[in-house]
Each structure stands twice: as structure tokens, then as C-alpha cells.
Amino acid sequence: VDPAPRAPAPPAGPSRRLFVSRVVGGAAAAAAVGTVGYGTYGVLRGPGVKRVTVPLARLPRAAHGFRIAVVTDVHLGPVLGRGFAQKVVDTVNSTQPDLIAVVGDLVDGSVKDLGPAAAPLAQLRARHGSFFVTGNHEYFSGAEQWVREVRRLGLNPLENARTELPHFDLAGVNDIAGEREGEGPDYVKALGDRDRGRACVLLAHQPVQIHDAVDHGVDLQLSGHTHGGQLWPGNLVAGAANPTVSGLERYGDTQLYVSRGAGAWGPPTRVGAPSDITVIELASREA
Secondary structure, three states, X not given: OOOOOOOXXXXXXXXXXXXXXXXXXXHHHHHHHHHHHHHHHHHHOOOEEEEEEEEEOOOOHHHOXXXXXXXXXXXXXXXXXXHHHHHHHXXXXXXXXXXXXXXXXXXXXXXXXXXXXXXXXXXXXXXXXXXEEOOOOHHHHOHHHHHHHHHHOOOEEXXXXXXXXXXXXXXXXXXXXXXXXXXXXXXXXXXXXXXXXXXXEEEOOOHHHHHHHHHOOOOXXXXXXXXXXXXXXXXXXXXXXXXXXXXXXXXXXXXXXXXXXXXXXXXXXXXXOOOEEEEEEEEEOOO
């Protein structure tokens, strides 16, 4: 004899549905808080070091292994202050670079307010010196004053200018945001009369400046600006607005390296885009 059919379970009442929804919502909230908390901890503890080798066709054998420490998007301000600047400086110096490139968005505020926070930059040490170009945030914060201040701290501003190092040229251009003040990038001034037989590294804050770098025969452009996306939905915005969001890519005969940056803008939180100071090691094909 077949057993009697089992009666269907009564539908879940409102109290059970409410309980389940609260459990799911609570778990999602806990995961979000944990993720943001870990992302904030990652920013506040300071950037890690990333190492990338970049071969340059015109680099002579004598410059093989030349190391450039790339520092971008420190964003000193009310949250990331002098202590954070000291962490950045100590991390850079620990890599013992041949040259230091500070590629814009150093600050979010005036020299009057943030001068003490930036003071540790005077401790940067590299055999061929430290160089600086403006980012868009410098133009929100008084770019002219900051150029004077970083020079006072021992950095060499490259305002649409070039310096000839022993084995390659180092050039820098102002950020695009400077165009509003008549101080935008001038590639002809920085690169127009250079010897094209020498390798050239360009400091330019925004990755979109790569197209002008290609036109002027630059071998390698070093940029920041994107923060690697920092956190959602910033990654979507960064990807739509920039040709490269992070890492090394080639555009014709020019390579572009984009650092994720040392600090953070807005909430001091990164998710999926950890901060970094990148040590670029140049490689000669003659070596």
C-alpha cells in the first residue's frame, strides 16, 4: 500500500522571510565593512614596492640596470599627513634608486597648510637626484607655490623641461590641468630640440599624454593619475578615461608605465588596487 501523500509545508511566514533577509543583509554589510577596513589599512600602512624591468632600444650598455623609483599620487592632506610622507620617503630610500621621479598629485592643499606634511621629502636620496612634475591636483592647490616648495626641499621640478643624464634624457611636462592657467604641457619646449639618437624617459602625470609622447619619439613615459582604479566604481571611470589604468603597455615605439600610486584620494581606501612605489629597472639590448 502506498503511503499517504505528505502534506505540503506551509509557506514561510513574514517573520521567517524577514529573518532570512536580515541575515543575508547583515552578512553583506559585514563583508563590505571588512573589505573597506582592509583597504583602509592597506593605504595607511604605506605603499609596497613593485619592480618592473623595461628594455629600451636606444639605451646604451653603460646604463643597463639603471633604477628609477616612481612615486605618484601621494595625496598628502588632512588624513595622509607627515607620518605618511615619512613612510613613503623611507620606502623609496630603501630601494636605493639611481633616480627618483615624483610624478604629480603630491598634495591636496596649500603650502601654508601642508608644508610641514611634505617636509620629509627633503630626505629623498638618489645618485642622480629627485625630479618632480605637476599633477592635476597641484593646480587645485597652488601649483606655482608647490613648485617653489619642492625645489626648496631639494627636488628638481621639470616644468616642460629636459635634463641630459649621462646615458639618456629625462624630460618632464606640466599636467593638462595647467592649461587653464596658461601653464599646460609644452612638448616642443621639453623635447623639440633633443638628440633623437639618445633614449628618452618622460615624466607626465596623466596616461592620456602618451599620444604626444609617441609623436615626439619618447622611449618611455612614466605616469600615475589613475590609482589603478582605487575602488569600485572608480575602476570603471579610470578605464573609460585612460588608455592604460596600471602597468606597462606599448604604444608604437613608446612604452607607457602607469603606477597605481602611493596614497589615495577621497576615502583613504583601496580595493583591488593596492598602492605601490614602482622601481623601474632600465635594460639595454646591448647588455
